[in-house]
Amino acid sequence: MSEVNKITNKQVLVVTSVSAEKEAIVRGLGYSSRFDVIVAGVGQAASAAVTATALAKKDYDYVINAGIAGGFEEKAEVGSLAVSTEVIAADLGAESDDGFLSLEELKLGSSIIEVEKEVVTRMCAEAMAQGISAHKGAILTLSTVTGTQETADSLLERFPEAVAEGMEGFGVAEAAKQNQIPVIEVRSISNKVGPRDRESWRIKEALATLEKASSIFPEVFK
């Protein structure tokens, strides 16, 4: 069968945290009955609970956690797009005199959820073709927005592959994983990760990038 005649029927759940993100994505998608876009609230608990409920109500083939995020310096600039190669719960673990101990080190489970590499590559390639600056790498999930250079540096020291941080990715990804559904995190960058400066957040610009990136979803998630 030629590419043109292939029937595409993947059902995709897109999970956002706030309605401004949902509205940007709905605008970008235009009419597409394969995509359901929901608002789950801020943080891992809300995003995991709402995602799990949505997955219990309907069969989906793919889950996307999409929204705005902080970008790490020299990794993902404001206005660009971050696409997760892995979703990492960066503050799930224990502090010790020898540094942070992850769930893996504590032998209590996993704080990393892998993403299908070919989908990441496709998403980045399609985004670049649309003129979006796209960066692939780990996206960290944190319960607290980083607000100091010290925390930003220590996160990059622990996760040199990180490009961005958000507050919901791991919650959405864990719910998808428990339902054996592949997941990806796609985030537009509204601010730099580092010393708190809310005035410098470029939410309008990030929502515009999110809208543009969402217009690619039907092509990437076929």
Ligand SMILES: O=C(O)c1cccc(C(=O)CC[C@H]2O[C@@H](n3cnc4c(=O)[nH]cnc43)[C@H](O)[C@@H]2O)c1
């Ligand atoms: O005020 C608005 O108009 C507005 C519009 C869209 C989204 C927001 C949010 O505040 C969303 C909160 C959401 O943003 C993520 N986020 C953004 N930057 C960071 C960061 O540096 N570190 C962690 N999370 C970040 C996060 O996922 C929140 O859920 C406001």
